[in-house]
Amino acid sequence: MTDPAPLRRPHHDGSALYVADPAPRPGQRVTVRVRVPHASGVTEVHLRQVTDGEPEFRPATRVASDDLESWWEAEVVCHNPVTGYRFVLSGETSGYQWLNGTGVHDRDVPDAADFRLVTHDPPPxxxxxxxxxxxxxxxxxxxxxxxxxxxxxxxxxxxxxxxxxxxxxxxxxxxxxxxxxxxxxxxxxxxxxxxxxxxxxxxxxxxxxxxxxxxxxxxxxxxxxxxxxxxxxxxxxxxxxxxxxxxxxxxxxxxxxxxxxxxxxxxxxxxxxxxxxxxxxxxxxxxxxxxxxxxxxxxxxxxxxxxxxxxxxxxxxxxxxxxxxxxxxxxxxxxxxxxxxxxxxxxxxxxxxxxxxxxxxxxxxxxxxxxxxxxxxxxxxxxxxxxxxxxxxxxxxxxxxxxxxxxxxxxxx
The missing domain is CATH 3.20.20.80 (Glycosidases)
Structure with a gap:
């Protein structure tokens, strides 16, 4: 039997579906998206990025929804050569959760596994x-x-x-x-x-x-x-x-x-x-x-x-x-x-x-x-x-x- 748990988990990765520009220029604002199944209980999403070593938060906007899930968008500002970011998820039934590169966590976690955008020259x-x-x-x-x-x-x-x-x-x-x-x-x-x-x-x-x-x-x-x-x-x-x-x-x-x-x-x-x-x-x-x-x-x-x-x-x-x-x-x-x-x-x-x-x-x-x-x-x-x-x-x-x-x-x- 297939484990239904993944169907309830919000998701983000570095593919074109989730990141508008994987090779941004310094100073560029990049739209990133997160997919949130309704079964997760999440009703609010914020983006957390680290700028000059300090976390900052901005709200994400719900841009699409159907019977199964919603899509949310926010912007990462590439102020530093490497910018780490994650999503903060909340809802009445889910409480606060953090989504980074290793998945969804019920507590705040170190930045090592955050998603990253890099402004150095991309591969050919x-x-x-x-x-x-x-x-x-x-x-x-x-x-x-x-x-x-x-x-x-x-x-x-x-x-x-x-x-x-x-x-x-x-x-x-x-x-x-x-x-x-x-x-x-x-x-x-x-x-x-x-x-x-x-x-x-x-x-x-x-x-x-x-x-x-x-x-x-x-x-x-x-x-x-x-x-x-x-x-x-x-x-x-x-x-x-x-x-x-x-x-x-x-x-x-x-x-x-x-x-x-x-x-x-x-x-x-x-x-x-x-x-x-x-x-x-x-x-x-x-x-x-x-x-x-x-x-x-x-x-x-x-x-x-x-x-x-x-x-x-x-x-x-x-x-x-x-x-x-x-x-x-x-x-x-x-x-x-x-x-x-x-x-x-x-x-x-x-x-x-x-x-x-x-x-x-x-x-x-x-x-x-x-x-x-x-x-x-x-x-x-x-x-x-x-x-x-x-x-x-x-x-x-x-x-x-x-x-x-x-x-x-x-x-x-």
């Missing part, structure tokens, strides 16, 4: 309805002209036949090399278009010590195993000719232990690259989650900012530049970038990277991987958005594996 229009397809280059397709894997395999690799099974051994999985390349992806763009794909997201393409390449050995070249720099240009050019966009994948949190910066830092304690990494109280380098092959970048280093974001040939800018440049970046473990112990410059990193993207490609997109609650990290002036694991992936997993959900086998019976 093309990204709003993009259909994104993630490609792991080693295992997507081998081009017709690709040499045998055994001829191009680096010293770390275990060459595999294209039809070999993928190993489940954790210590071997990243070393198994099937030899997919960027020209192979370009030769299968017809397939992606038939699927309805509008944006291609490539996992890292830099030389590394693994097939996943999240342990980059340099940020200045495309892995020769994938076809090198020219293969990336050919792929992006072919995608752009079809109206497709292409995103790259960058590890701003760490490099690999084969990275030229790290090799220099370990070889010579006086090397200028040494300050690009973090070190603990014993003098040992810090690594991502304790994985020794992934030394963690120190984003308080001015030379890191210069090499990754600020210089004309910085990594972020170089691969976006020109007609055959990428259309944006996805940032690996962005939630941990610039954070270690007492250090937290994550928002500064996001803003620097956003500036580098926008100055190089006005319609470039910047997406952050965020593995849990991203609400404190997305104020609109840094990452355009996040890979929403907590808001989509994990709820979907929970729904799929819920014990009350029929399994395929029982459904067939």
């Amino acid at each position: 229009d093309w990204a709003l309805d993009a259909v994104v397809y993630q490609v792991y280059p080693d295992r997507f397709a081998r081009s017709a002209a690709a040499p045998p894997v055994t001829q191009v395999a680096p010293d770390w690799a275990i060459p595999a036949g294209w039809d070999d099974p993928v190993t489940a051994e954790p210590h071997l999985a990243g070393r198994q090399l099937f030899g997919g390349d960027l020209d192979g992806i370009a030769e299968h763009l017809d397939h992606l278009e038939r699927l309805g794909v509008t944006t291609l997201y490539l996992t890292p393409f830099f030389p590394a010590g693994s097939s996943h390449r999240y342990d980059a050995a340099t940020f200045d070249a495309v892995d020769p195993v994938l076809g090198g720099d020219e293969a990336l240009r050919r792929l992006v050019r072919a995608a752009h000719e079809r109206g497709l966009r292409v995103l790259g994948d960058l590890t701003t949190n760490h490099t690999g232990d084969r990275h030229e910066w790290f090799v220099a830092a370990q070889t010579d304690p006086a090397a200028p690259e040494r300050d690009r990494y973090l070190y603990d109280e014993t003098g040992d380098y810090v690594s991502w989650l304790g994985v020794p092959s992934l030394p963690k970048i120190d984003h308080e280093s001015t030379s890191v900012a210069e090499r990754l974001f600020d210089a004309p040939d910085a990594t972020v800018r170089r691969w976006l530049a020109g007609p055959d440049g990428l259309d944006g970046w996805r940032v690996d473990v962005a939630n941990m970038t610039g954070r270690w112990g007492a250090q937290d410059v994550n928002h500064e990193v996001a803003r620097r990277m956003r500036r580098a993207v926008q100055e190089t490609r006005a319609d470039g997109l910047l997406i952050a991987e965020h593995c849990h609650d991203h609400s404190r990290d997305v104020d609109g002036d840094g990452w355009h958005g996040v890979m929403n694991y907590s808001g989509f992936t994990r709820p979907l997993w929970t729904w799929l594996r819920h014990p009350a959900r029929p399994r395929a086998s029982s459904a067939r019976r």
Whole structure:
């Protein structure tokens, strides 16, 4: 039996049905709406917004009603770059209630989950309805002209036949090399278009010590195993000719232990690259989650900012530049970038990277991987958005594996 409770709950969200302009300008007044079922007992609605840190209230107006529900409107004044708001609901039978992003509450609650309007520049229009397809280059397709894997395999690799099974051994999985390349992806763009794909997201393409390449050995070249720099240009050019966009994948949190910066830092304690990494109280380098092959970048280093974001040939800018440049970046473990112990410059990193993207490609997109609650990290002036694991992936997993959900086998019976 369907739970009738949701039918009695007032509702508001960020969709066009409820927010007149999701990307307002500073100072703009934005009409917002809330749907109030009659069964909720609510007969009066106020908007509460926070301006310069202080709450203010204004009455909402009932603008439509039928046998089941009423619609109410009020205006949010976007005086600050980020404006939080919620609705205050009242009625003889309902009492006072507060509606924010987590639902209806019988008491006043902290502002953290309030709805928000942001006046910073919005994401590019093309990204709003993009259909994104993630490609792991080693295992997507081998081009017709690709040499045998055994001829191009680096010293770390275990060459595999294209039809070999993928190993489940954790210590071997990243070393198994099937030899997919960027020209192979370009030769299968017809397939992606038939699927309805509008944006291609490539996992890292830099030389590394693994097939996943999240342990980059340099940020200045495309892995020769994938076809090198020219293969990336050919792929992006072919995608752009079809109206497709292409995103790259960058590890701003760490490099690999084969990275030229790290090799220099370990070889010579006086090397200028040494300050690009973090070190603990014993003098040992810090690594991502304790994985020794992934030394963690120190984003308080001015030379890191210069090499990754600020210089004309910085990594972020170089691969976006020109007609055959990428259309944006996805940032690996962005939630941990610039954070270690007492250090937290994550928002500064996001803003620097956003500036580098926008100055190089006005319609470039910047997406952050965020593995849990991203609400404190997305104020609109840094990452355009996040890979929403907590808001989509994990709820979907929970729904799929819920014990009350029929399994395929029982459904067939």
